[in-house]
Amino acid sequence: xxxxxxxxxxxxxxxxxxxxxxxxxxxxxxxxxxxxxxxxxxxxxxxxxxxxxxxxxxxxxxxxxxxxxxxxxxxxxxxxxxxxxxxxxxxxxxxxxxxxxxxxxxxxxxxxxxxxxxxxxxxxxxxxxxxxxxxxxxxxxxxxxxxxxxxxxxxxxxxxxxxxxxxxxxxxxxxxxxxxxxxxxxxxxxxxxxxxxxxxxxxxxxxxxxxxxxxxxxxxxxxxxxxxxxxxxxxxxxxxxxxxxxxxxxxxxxxxxxxxxxxxxxxxxxxxxxxxxxxxxxxxxxxxxxxxxxxxxxxxxxxxxxxxxxxxxxxxxxxxxxxxxxxxxxxxxxxxxxxxxxxxxxxxxxxxxxxxxxxxxxxxxxxxxxxxxxxxxxxxxxxxxxxxxxxxxxxxxxxxxxxxxxxxxxxxxxxxxxxxxxxxxxxxxxxxxxxxxxxxxxxxxxxxxxxxxxxxxxxxxx
Amino acid sequence: xxxxxxxxxxxxxxxxxxxxxxxxxxxxxxxxxxxxxxxxxxxxxxxxxxxxxxxxxxxxxxxxxxxxxxxxxxxxxxxxxxxxxxxxxxxxxxxxxxxxxxxxxxxxxxxxxxxxxxxxxxxxxxxxxxxxxxxxxxxxxxxxxxxxxxxxxxxxxxxxxxxxxxxxxxxxxxxxxxxxxxxxxxxxxxxxxxxxxxxxxxxxxxxxxxxxxxxxxxxxxxxxxxxxxxxxxxxxxxxxxxxxxxxxxxxxxxxxxxxxxxxxxxxxxxxxxxxxxxxxxxxxxxxxxxxxxxxxxxxxxxxxxxxxxxxxxxxxxxxxxxxxxxxxxxxxxxxxxxxxxxxxxxxxxxxxxxxxxxxxxxxxxxxxxxxxxxxxxxxxxxxxxxxxxxxxxxxxxxxxxxxxxxxxxxxxxxxxxxxxxxxxxxxxxxxxxxxxxxxxxxxxxxxxxxxxxxxxxxxxxx
Numbered sequence: 001x002x003x004x005x006x007x008x009x010x011x012x013x014x015x016x017x018x019x020x021x022x023x024x025x026x027x028x029x030x031x032x033x034x035x036x037x038x039x040x041x042x043x044x045x046x047x048x049x050x051x052x053x054x055x056x057x058x059x060x061x062x063x064x065x066x067x068x069x070x071x072x073x074x075x076x077x078x079x080x081x082x083x084x085x086x087x088x089x090x091x092x093x094x095x096x097x098x099x100x101x102x103x104x105x106x107x108x109x110x111x112x113x114x115x116x117x118x119x120x121x122x123x124x125x126x127x128x129x130x131x132x133x134x135x136x137x138x139x140x141x142x143x144x145x146x147x148x149x150x151x152x153x154x155x156x157x158x159x160x161x162x163x164x165x166x167x168x169x170x171x172x173x174x175x176x177x178x179x180x181x182x183x184x185x186x187x188x189x190x191x192x193x194x195x196x197x198x199x200x201x202x203x204x205x206x207x208x209x210x211x212x213x214x215x216x217x218x219x220x221x222x223x224x225x226x227x228x229x230x231x232x233x234x235x236x237x238x239x240x241x242x243x244x245x246x247x248x249x250x251x252x253x254x255x256x257x258x259x260x261x262x263x264x265x266x267x268x269x270x271x272x273x274x275x276x277x278x279x280x281x282x283x284x285x286x287x288x289x290x291x292x293x294x295x296x297x298x299x300x301x302x303x304x305x306x307x308x309x310x311x312x313x314x315x316x317x318x319x320x321x322x323x324x325x326x327x328x329x330x331x332x333x334x335x336x337x338x339x340x341x342x343x344x345x346x347x348x349x350x351x352x353x354x355x356x357x358x359x360x361x362x363x364x365x366x367x368x369x370x371x372x373x374x375x376x377x378x379x380x381x382x383x384x385x386x387x388x389x390x391x392x393x394x395x396x397x398x399x400x401x402x403x404x405x406x407x408x409x410x411x412x413x414x415x416x417x418x419x420x421x422x423x424x425x426x427x428x429x430x431x432x433x434x435x436x437x438x439x440x441x442x443x444x445x446x447x448x449x450x451x452x453x454x455x456x457x458x459x460x461x462x
Numbered sequence: 463x464x465x466x467x468x469x470x471x472x473x474x475x476x477x478x479x480x481x482x483x484x485x486x487x488x489x490x491x492x493x494x495x496x497x498x499x500x501x502x503x504x505x506x507x508x509x510x511x512x513x514x515x516x517x518x519x520x521x522x523x524x525x526x527x528x529x530x531x532x533x534x535x536x537x538x539x540x541x542x543x544x545x546x547x548x549x550x551x552x553x554x555x556x557x558x559x560x561x562x563x564x565x566x567x568x569x570x571x572x573x574x575x576x577x578x579x580x581x582x583x584x585x586x587x588x589x590x591x592x593x594x595x596x597x598x599x600x601x602x603x604x605x606x607x608x609x610x611x612x613x614x615x616x617x618x619x620x621x622x623x624x625x626x627x628x629x630x631x632x633x634x635x636x637x638x639x640x641x642x643x644x645x646x647x648x649x650x651x652x653x654x655x656x657x658x659x660x661x662x663x664x665x666x667x668x669x670x671x672x673x674x675x676x677x678x679x680x681x682x683x684x685x686x687x688x689x690x691x692x693x694x695x696x697x698x699x700x701x702x703x704x705x706x707x708x709x710x711x712x713x714x715x716x717x718x719x720x721x722x723x724x725x726x727x728x729x730x731x732x733x734x735x736x737x738x739x740x741x742x743x744x745x746x747x748x749x750x751x752x753x754x755x756x757x758x759x760x761x762x763x764x765x766x767x768x769x770x771x772x773x774x775x776x777x778x779x780x781x782x783x784x785x786x787x788x789x790x791x792x793x794x795x796x797x798x799x800x801x802x803x804x805x806x807x808x809x810x811x812x813x814x815x816x817x818x819x820x821x822x823x824x825x826x827x828x829x830x831x832x833x834x835x836x837x838x839x840x841x842x843x844x845x846x847x848x849x850x851x852x853x854x855x856x857x858x859x860x861x862x863x864x865x866x867x868x869x870x871x872x873x874x875x876x877x878x879x880x881x882x883x884x885x886x887x888x889x890x891x892x893x894x895x896x897x898x899x900x901x902x903x904x905x906x907x908x909x910x911x912x913x914x915x916x917x918x919x920x921x922x923x924x
Contacts, residue, residue, distance in 0.1 A: 017697055017820055024825040049701045057826040158664075170667070179668035182705070184646055201663035202620075205632070206641035235479055238730055239511045241723050243644070261703050264726045268700055271733040272815060275740070279811030280804060287816050287830050294833070295840045298808050302801060302841055306848065309800040313793050320789040327782040330792035331775050334799065334908070338771040339764060342742060346760050349741030353734060354749050358479055363486040364519040368749055371756070378757045379764055386768065446796070 019054055027054060031065045039069050052081035055090070056288040067093035074098050076105030083286050084117045085293070091122050100129035107181070108134050109154045109262070112141040116151065149233050150226045152266070153247045153256030156180035160213060162188040162196050167209030169199075182259060184244050188213055193253045195246040197221050223248045226255055230266045235358065237263035274356060277434035278349065280305070304439050312337070312446035319454035322462060328395045329457050332404055336453045339383060340411035340445030347372050347419020348441050352434050355427050360420075369420050376416030380409035399460050407453035411445055418444040481516055489516060493527045501531050514543035517552070518750040529555035536560050538567030545748050546579045547755070553584050562591035569643075570596050571616045571724070574603040578613065611690045614728070615709045615718030618642035622675060624650040624658050629671030631661075644721060646706050650675055655715045657708040659683050685710045688717055692728050697820065699725035736818060739896035740811065742767070766901050774799070774908035781916035784924060790857045791919050794866055798915045801845060802873035802907030809834050809881020810903050814896050817889050822882075831882050838878030842871035861922050869915035873907055880906040 023042060030038035043051055055063055055078070067074070067090055074094065079102055082090060091099055103111060103126045115126050115138065127135055137155055144150025158179065160169045169186055173179065185198040197217035207216050220240060224233055224247045236242065237260050247256040276282070280301030289297070316323070316333070323329050351368075354360035360368060384405035392401035422440045423433030485504060492500035505513055517525055517540070529536070529552055536556065541564055544552060553561055565573060565588045577588050577600065589597055599617055606612025620641065622631045631648055635641065647660040659679035669678050682702060686695055686709045698704065699722050709718040738744070742763030751759070778785070778795070785791050813830070816822035822830060846867035854863035884902045885895035 017694060017701060018823050019820070019825065021823075021825055024823075047702055049703075053821060056821060057823065059829060173667045176668060179664055181664075182662070183664045184705075200644065201667065202641055202643075202645045205635045205663065206638060232479060238726055239479060240509055241511075243646075243723065260722050260726065261705065264700055264722065264729065267726065268729060268733075271730075271737070275733070275737050275811060275815055278737070278741075279807050281808045281812055287812065287821055287826065287833075291833055291836050291840070295837045298805070298837065299841060299844070301808070302804055302845065305801060305804045306797070306845060309797045310852065312800075313797055316796070317793045320793065323792050324786060324789045327786045327792075330785050330789075330795075331778045331782065333792075334778070334796060334912075335768070335771045335775055337796065338774075338904075338908075339767060342764055342767045343760070345741050346743045346763070349737060350743055350749065353737055358481070359515060359518060359749055361480050361486075361519065362483055363481070364749065367521060371749075371753055374753050375757045375760065378753070379761060382761070383764065383768060390772070442800075446800075450796075 017050075019050060019057070024054065024057070027058075027066075028062070031062055031069065034065075034069065036069045036071060039066070040073055043070070043073075048075050048077035049081045051075070051078045052083075056083055056086060056286065060089070060290060063090070064093050071095075072098050072101065074102050076102035077110070079103075080106060080110040080114050083288055085286060086288050087114065087117060088119060088122065091118070096125060099125060103129040104131075107154075108137045108141070109152070111138050112151060116142065116146060144226060147230045148226065149224045149228045149230065149247050149258060150256070152230055152233060152262050153226070153258045154180070155256050156183075157187060157246075157254065157257055158183050158185075159187045159189050159193075159195075159254065162190055162214055164188075164213050165209065166204060166207045166211045166213065166216070169204060169213060170209070182261075183257075184259070185218070185257075186213070187246050187254065187257070188217065189254055194251075195221075195223055195248065195254045198244075198246070200243075223252070224258060225250075231270050233258060234263045234267040234270060238267060270356070273432075274352065274434045277432060278352060278438055280438055301439065308439055308443040309446065311443060312450055315447050315450045316454065319458055322454060322458045326400075326457065326461055328391075328397070328400060329454060332391060332400075333450055333453050335387065336404060336407045336411055337446045337449035339408060340415045340449040341442045342415075343376060343379065343412045344415035344419045344441040344445045345438070347376075347416050348423060348437050351420045351423045352437060355423060355433055360424070365420075365424055369417060372416035372420045373413055374416075376412040376414070377409065380412030383412070384408040397461075400457075403456045403460055404453060407449065407456055410452045411449040414448045415441070415445045479512075481512060481519070486516065486519070489520075489528075490524070493524055493531065496527075496531065498531045498533065498535075501528070502535050505532070505535075510537050510539035511543045513537070513540045514545075518545055518548060518748065522551070522752060525552070526555050533557075534560055534563065536564050538564035539572070541565075542568060542572040542576050545750055547748060548750050549576065549579060550581060550584070553580070558587060561587060565591040566593075569616075570599045570603070571614070573600050574613060578604065578608060606688065609692045610688065611686045611692065611695050611709050611720060612688045612718070614692055614695060614724050615688070615720045616642070617718050618645075619649060619708075619716065619719055620645050620647075621649045621651050621655075621657075621716065624652055624676055626650075626675050627671065628666060628669045628673045628675065628678070631666060631675060632671070644723075645719075646721070647680070647719075648675075649708050649716065649719070650679065651716055656713075657683075657685055657710065657716045660706075660708070662705075685714070686720060687712075693732050695720060696725045696728040696732060700729060732818070735894075736814065736896045739894060740814060740900055742900055763901065770901055770905040771908065773905060774912055777909055777912045778916065781920055784916060784920045788862075788919065788923055790853075790859070790862060791916060794853060794862075795912055795915050797849065798866060798869045798873055799908045799911035801870060802877045802911040803904045804877075805838060805841065805874045806877035806881045806903040806907045807900070809838075809878050810885060810899050813882045813885045814899060817885060817895055822886070827882075827886055831879060834878035834882045835875055836878075838874040838876070839871065842874030845874070846870040859923075862919075865918045865922055866915060869911065869918055872914045873911040876910045877903070877907050 026042035030042055055066060115123050141151055185200055187195050188197045189195050198221050199213055199216050203216045220242055224245045226247050226249050244257055244259045246254050247258055249255050282297035387408055388401035388405035391404045392398050418441050423437045426433040488504035492504055517528060577585050603613055647662055649657050650659045651657050660683050661675055661678050665678045682704055686707045688709050688711050706719055706721045708716050709720055711717050744759035813822060849870055850863035850867035853866045854860050880903050885899045888895040
């Protein structure tokens with residue numbers, strides 16, 4: 001039954017997970033008819049994550065109607081699935097008691113995730129909605145720095161003294177009243193609460209009662225420092241195939257546990273950040289942002305690009321007399337710059353990705369730089385020959401072919417070098433290499449490209 | 463102890479997971495001294511994933527020495543952690559009996575992952591190394607299409623009839639001899655082996671013996687069709703916070719199970735593919751590739767770029783007379799093209815990412831296109847004013863300011879439109895939008911930018 005619903009409503013013919021147009025249509029109809037019952041019926045089969053996606057796809061007017069009409073049905077989980085940029089708006093449309101109820105429905109780690117992006121009045125409202133126990137837990141989490149393991153971890157733990165055997169542990173678990181909803185390991189601790197290993201529930205179930213817990217621990221065990229950056233936490237889960245990992249404080253004492261589903265969400269966020277930053281788009285950019293927000297967010301990098309392209313124009317301006325005499329130079333010069341920009345972006349992207357996966361390190365950086373220069377040289381020579389021939393055929397001036405060929409080689413080698421050295425330098429300076437590298441690299445390839453081509457032309461052709 | 467080693471050897475001072483220079487140095491020393499014992503000692507504390515990373519960072523000569531010297535110590539898991547582009551090389555350095563032993567050490571799903579990228583002779587060698595049971599399992603997996611759920615799933619399952627209660631299930635599990643190494647749920651099936659729900663081991667442990675299994679199933683339950691694309695599988699895990707999901711055939715019968723760690727690895731690969739494709743770098747590109755491979759891989763998109771930039775040059779060539787008369791045009795024209803290219807890349811990247819996360823759908827595509835055009839218009843007008851003023855101040859010709867301003871507005875609106883419409887069109891044609899969009903978008907912005915600027919100049923200034 002559940003399966004049928006899913007197949008009909010959210011998985012259309014091609015089997016992917018795009019929200020079905022039919023559902024979208026019913027929701028729009030319900031909004032237009034101001035019909036709360038119809039809206040609730042259309043949403044009933046959807047997962048909260050799909051409801052959140054659907055809200056993101058509505059126009060902002062429809063979104064306000066949606067929240068009003070959805071009313072007290074509003075599922076707390078939808079809030080935590082929403083795009084961070086949109087939450088504040090949605091919450092401001094909600095009646096205070098609906099918001100309070102939605103917050104109460106959430107697990108404490110989701111409340112933390114929700115609260116950390118809210119403005120002061122909403123934060124207070126959310127905290128006030130919680131009962132005392134939960135509020136203490138949430139406030140403790142918020143006391144750790146943003147984007148640290150401390151913010152990610154859950155505090156509900158299942159631990160056992162390391163000297164226990166399987167039978168003792170099973171009996172203990174069977175007698176617990178409130179085991180956490182999600183847990184995959186029993187963490188073994190020493191008398192000072194320092195984790196020393198963990199046992200999967202599957203292994204526990206499959207072992208004889210007399211087996212010592214220490215005999216069936218997993219090799220994959222490793223702990224996460226509570227102050228570790230969440231990006232590094234995600235890296236560790238992916239690199240070491242962890243399912244869950246105990247989090248420890250500075251004294252190596254157990255303070256929480258992080259599970260892979262949270263790590264996977266962070267990995268996805270980090271990727272989104274990288275890809276958007278590489279394109280000069282501020283993070284948290286999404287299709288649901290308003291025009292004004294999007295415009296503002298894209299503006300800074302366009303402004304940087306304006307300044308750097310004016311810089312390139314200043315280089316061209318130095319050679320106005322040659323250009324006036326040989327207009328062919330004006331026709332051909334964008335080719336040299338464009339090829340350099342492209343080659344630079346290729347090197348840059350590989351380097352930024354390699355820095356993110358920790359494959360580009362101090363141990364191999366010089367070899368990588370040399371390699372990029374050689375790749376630039378080889379491709380440069382090939383395209384130099386092609387463009388040289390094109391130049392001669394097109395304009396009938398052999399020296400023009402030579403000039404564009406040499407400029408091409410120079411610019412592609414420089415592109416390879418700049419593509420690695422700029423992100424590596426930014427990383428050393430503790431600046432995210434994805435953030436600013438693009439603008440730097442294309443500035444270098446534009447300036448070098450125009451200068452090499454026009455400068456050489458001035459020497460050779462005048 | 464384990465923890466100390468990790469802290470000392472792979473987690474340097476700043477707490478991240480970059481391989482320590484000290485370890486890298488010891489390995490290089492051992493290679494130089496041709497000392498197998500020293501190499502084994504340096505590698506002993508490392509996780510197979512870190513050993514693989516370390517090998518990727520060596521030069522290809524060092525790599526060959528490494529494999530020879532590592533010899534029979536070679537851990538099968540290192541093979542499955544290696545970059546796909548590198549495996550073939552590494553295996554060709556290995557003695558056949560070492561390779562066979564390494565394959566035997568692996569889980570069957572890792573063997574599948576390894577084999578699917580190998581050439582014929584190595585595939586056969588790997589299959590021959592397996593014992594009969596494992597070979598059958600591997601060959602069955604390989605019978606599913608590449609990049610499908612069938613290739614990802616493991617076949618070791620823990621199922622229970624749906625009418626069982628907690629006590630029966632626990633007794634059954636306790637009496638099993640060979641439970642899978644990793645499992646998180648007991649899958650409930652009907653008499654025809656169709657999965658109808660699942661129960662987490664934690665919930666099972668925490669429930670009274672008499673409780674019916676159907677009473678404690680998880681809401682998150684959903685099945686994955688065996689032919690589903692692995693990218694969609696990863697999406698489902700991330701979207702619906704799944705930990706494991708049963709895989710079913712066309713008759714909805716249970717054939718395997720996929721766990722989140724595999725889904726996370728796929729998510730990471732898909733991201734890598736997107737980011738590299740957007741930059742015009744072939745997939746499977748990594749720092750460990752040889753110069754010749756890297757050169758070959760980057761060549762095609764540079765060649766495409768050459769053709770498209772020649773196209774842009776042809777546009778410029780139409781206006782050579784205007785340029786000869788007003789060299790300022792040659793100085794300023796790259797600015798218009800560059801701003802358009804940048805704005806186009808911004809829209810494009812947001813659109814490609816939104817397509818990947820299924821946030822850009824047929825339901826909202828027109829609204830998104832309209833929005834991008836408006837964002838382009840607003841930023842276009844702002845930069846038109848700025849550049850108009852710069853143009854006038856720099857060259858003292860008011861009409862030149864007007865021309866560059868108008869061209870800027872036109873190009874930024876076109877950039878916004880092209881940035882969304884091109885990837886959406888490619889997606890409809892079943893071409894990966896990340897793959898070819900960049901070249902198309904910048905061609906459009908170059909051609910439109912040069913044409914609008916020079917064309918307008920020809921009309922206004924001549």
